[in-house]
Amino acid sequence: MVHFLTLVSRFTILIWLSLFAYEGFLSISEKNTLERRRGRQSRQVFYTFLIFLNAMAVICFNASNEASKEGTLPDNIKDLFLLGIGFTIIILFLVVFNRLLSGLSVVFTNFCVILLVTGFFMQTRLDNTRAFRQMLFALISIPIAALFVLIMPRLTANRYLAIIAAILGIALLAIVLIAGKTTYGAKLNITIGPITLQPSEFVKILFVYFISVLLYLDSSLKGIIIVSALSGTHMLILVMSKDLGNAAIFFIIFLIMLYAATGRYEWLLIGAALAAIALIVAYFALPHVRVRFIAWADPLSYPDNEAYQLCQSLFAIGTGGWFGSGLTMGMPTKIPLSHSDFIFASIAEEMGILFGAVMILIYAGIFILTLKPSFGKDSKFLRLFSIGLAVSLASQTFIMIGGVIRLIPSTGVTLPFVSYGGSSLISSMIIFGCIQGIYRLSGTKEA
Amino acid sequence: MDKESREENVNKKKRGRKRYVLITYVFLGLFLLLLVRLLFFAAAESEDFINSSYNPRLTKLSETVTRGRIKTSDNVIVAETITNDDKTEVRNYPKGPMYAHAVGYSVNGSLGAEKDFNFRMMRSHIFFLKRIYLELSGEKLPGDDLVLTIDSKLQETAYYGMGDYDGAVIALEPDTGRVLCMVSKPDFDPNTIKADWDSIISDSSSSVLLNRTTQGLYPPGSVAKVLTALEMIEEGKADTFSYECEGEEEREDYTIHCYRSTAHGTEDFASAFADSCNVAFGNMGIMLDKNRLNLLSERLLFNKKLPTSLSNTEKSSFLISEGDSEALVMQTAIGQGKTLVTPLHMAMLASAVANEGVIKEPFISDSIENADGGVVKTYKGKTYGSVMTKEEAEKMKELMRLVITDGTGQGLLSDEYTAYGKTGTAEYSSDKEKTHSWFMGFAEKDGRKIAAAVIMEGAGTSSAHAIPLTKSLFDTYFQNG
Numbered sequence: 030m031v032h033f034l035t036l037v038s039r040f041t042i043l044i045w046l047s048l049f050a051y052e053g054f055l056s057i058s059e060k061n062t063l064e065r066r067r068g069r070q071s072r073q074v075f076y077t078f079l080i081f082l083n084a085m086a087v088i089c090f091n092a093s094n095e096a097s098k099e100g101t102l103p104d105n106i107k108d109l110f111l112l113g114i115g116f117t118i119i120i121l122f123l124v125v126f127n128r129l130l131s132g133l134s135v136v137f138t139n140f141c142v143i144l145l146v147t148g149f150f151m152q153t154r155l156d157n158t159r160a161f162r163q164m165l166f167a168l169i170s171i172p173i174a175a176l177f178v179l180i181m182p183r184l185t186a187n188r189y190l191a192i193i194a195a196i197l198g199i200a201l202l203a204i205v206l207i208a209g210k211t212t213y214g215a216k217l218n219i220t221i222g223p224i225t226l227q228p229s230e231f232v233k234i235l236f237v238y239f240i241s242v243l244l245y246l247d248s249s250l251k252g253i254i255i256v257s258a259l260s261g262t263h264m265l266i267l268v269m270s271k272d273l274g275n276a277a278i279f280f281i282i283f284l285i286m287l288y289a290a291t292g293r294y295e296w297l298l299i300g301a302a303l304a305a306i307a308l309i310v311a312y313f314a315l316p317h318v319r320v321r322f323i324a325w326a327d328p329l330s331y332p333d334n335e336a337y338q339l340c341q342s343l344f345a346i347g348t349g350g351w352f353g354s355g356l357t358m359g360m361p362t363k364i365p366l367s368h369s370d371f372i373f374a375s376i377a378e379e380m381g382i383l384f385g386a387v388m389i390l391i392y393a394g395i396f397i398l399t400l401k402p403s404f405g406k407d408s409k410f411l412r413l414f415s416i417g418l419a420v421s422l423a424s425q426t427f428i429m430i431g432g433v434i435r436l437i438p439s440t441g442v443t444l445p446f447v448s449y450g451g452s453s454l455i456s457s458m459i460i461f462g463c464i465q466g467i468y469r470l471s472g473t474k475e476a
Numbered sequence: 477m478d479k480e481s482r483e484e485n486v487n488k489k490k491r492g493r494k495r496y497v498l499i500t501y502v503f504l505g506l507f508l509l510l511l512v513r514l515l516f517f518a519a520a521e522s523e524d525f526i527n528s529s530y531n532p533r534l535t536k537l538s539e540t541v542t543r544g545r546i547k548t549s550d551n552v553i554v555a556e557t558i559t560n561d562d563k564t565e566v567r568n569y570p571k572g573p574m575y576a577h578a579v580g581y582s583v584n585g586s587l588g589a590e591k592d593f594n595f596r597m598m599r600s601h602i603f604f605l606k607r608i609y610l611e612l613s614g615e616k617l618p619g620d621d622l623v624l625t626i627d628s629k630l631q632e633t634a635y636y637g638m639g640d641y642d643g644a645v646i647a648l649e650p651d652t653g654r655v656l657c658m659v660s661k662p663d664f665d666p667n668t669i670k671a672d673w674d675s676i677i678s679d680s681s682s683s684v685l686l687n688r689t690t691q692g693l694y695p696p697g698s699v700a701k702v703l704t705a706l707e708m709i710e711e712g713k714a715d716t717f718s719y720e721c722e723g724e725e726e727r728e729d730y731t732i733h734c735y736r737s738t739a740h741g742t743e744d745f746a747s748a749f750a751d752s753c754n755v756a757f758g759n760m761g762i763m764l765d766k767n768r769l770n771l772l773s774e775r776l777l778f779n780k781k782l783p784t785s786l787s788n789t790e791k792s793s794f795l796i797s798e799g800d801s802e803a804l805v806m807q808t809a810i811g812q813g814k815t816l817v818t819p820l821h822m823a824m825l826a827s828a829v830a831n832e833g834v835i836k837e838p839f840i841s842d843s844i845e846n847a848d849g850g851v852v853k854t855y856k857g858k859t860y861g862s863v864m865t866k867e868e869a870e871k872m873k874e875l876m877r878l879v880i881t882d883g884t885g886q887g888l889l890s891d892e893y894t895a896y897g898k899t900g901t902a903e904y905s906s907d908k909e910k911t912h913s914w915f916m917g918f919a920e921k922d923g924r925k926i927a928a929a930v931i932m933e934g935a936g937t938s939s940a941h942a943i944p945l946t947k948s949l950f951d952t953y954f955q956n957g
Contacts (some may be wrong), residue, residue, distance in 0.1 A: 345524030
């Protein structure tokens, strides 16, 4: 019976998620009355809860099934406990951003919440200790994001602040390079006491800020050279730390913002050419880059060494198929980093490729929503700032999912809102807060 | 603000907006790319990954699914899983060693179709109400069945035709690439493979696990004259060729012999092929442009992985260069040089001649059926491409027909069908009396065709062994028309 519930839930959860996305996109695109939009948005919230309860029910029943077989119960209780905490956090989140704070985009909130929810139940299924911590991170991130909503009106294009942001960013990345510990071949984290931080996640936001300020104040050649020098230093340190995924993200952010500020597509061409040269040089000069390319080009020829992780990811996604194996029925833990860098493969395996496809649509929706409040507004600074944030989320999503499904060589970055990790989640939530702040500031009519 | 500057402002705004629209579309394009890639992977690529033996999920499926059966194209069950009263499962192979290499086994690793279609048989596509019923009652689902392209009568004929000889038989349907039979000897009994395992792997001399149809590398002997002959045609030297065969001829310090040193007298190109005249063909080798011959061998799939979905195929090898000694050139031209070929490759070349020069990729899986016989997936042949022109194929066909009517292959004359082919007697050791018996060729009747390659190790001349086997194979095929 539990098995049956698990199998049927694959379809029901996919249906809830599709309806959720459908209501969301209609709410964005339709020129509807406020009332109709409100209706769509409350249905979105309804589907969100349905998905969470449905998924958690499957996990709890399966755990109790296992427990009754083995005569142990604690895991089952832990899962129920997580169901309660998760539920409370979702409500808290929705209350803060859809009720307490006015003038925000409800659809944007909903889109981010559904991703948080997906992260919650997937982390619970993978490892409930981690799920508990992820929920705590989410809880902490609520006031932080709310704070950013409130301080957005005070955020100005201050040259000194921008320089400080740039230097702080460089310093943080340099500390990681010098004192960071190496995980999976790259230096990403620093550990202070009990806390492990991934500073690049936060530096990304400082990076967007200083570029938007400096380019807003001075987009002459001289200004561009200064910005390029500062940005280049960031990327150089990231490459030296072997954090290629983030180096790529920083580069894309920089390039797109440069184009947005100057309107000269020559920069895009020069940037693309530089990127191509850098890739070719990296391919020949850096063995760890070459390995990624080899794995990407022909994973099945190196299933137990170079392409181990990628193969495990593709085995998972492929075997899961269109509708997935059902929660707890797959073997996502066989994929290294199944909870963070490869969370998308874990989700696709158990929830199905179609579920993954709808998730990609939701990320595309988030991209549209991050750009929307600054579109056509007079404040060029905020426009640059929000385009930087939008590109930051979108390129991270693209590099992450693209790497997992072998569209591009894989590099270790996290999936915004879903991957396990406090730094990743909180920095995503700060971006969320900034964008909602711009909605509130610009008074964009409800989207 | 005057009108002009206001307009300028509007223009500026419009231009500004344009960039944002462009950026938006670029990123939406990237998301679309992700979506397309994911769906493409699911639809077209995932099968390779799912079936990889490195995929740890396959073992888990056996908890909920009983492995499906393997059947021949005429519905004879060659592998099935029997569930005992105590719920333990045993894989049973009703035909024993007859299908050993084609079907393979699934203990101690796996081999053959059992390996290549492992995951297919571990999935269940039964009617969903039945599925729900079985799931609710906690029973295992019956896995899907694999239907092979192999015909049980041809397989039986080939298997018994081999007698006690080691070697290989493979037959293909030239216009589709379907494998009609696949026999490799020595064989093993898949029913007792687990018990026999130690003796099988310790016996390195006979290598029973080797599928000789796809992995056996043999000297081709006179069968290689097909390559030499085609090059003669392509260089336009065939029509004017004539040679006086005295049974043997000395070149440098090498003597080339015809079979039993029989003097063939004056041979033109066609009669030299029909009589399999070594002296004439050795001299053709010397006449030919070695670079072009190398290129032709590449085109005829030497030195490369054969285009087929069959697993574990070896590459045939062929190499000749301008600097080679005359002796080596002559030997290569008659298939006694360093050339090595697989029977599958020879059957594919025979197919190409039968099929106007076009090679279809050989495949062994006809379809996947659910436990109730409903078709889940049908495998269609793939076209590899043309390896010789239609005219060349026609000329080769004439030559290969002459072998049957006037030459070394007269044992294949039949009123029922028209046979074509090339015989071969390949020396494989310094002892010239020890020879492999080869045949490659095809037969047709009213548009139905079958191509085959047969090798019987150490059996002597082809007329005594490979040809009678091929004859009974072709007879069986056209009787069942």
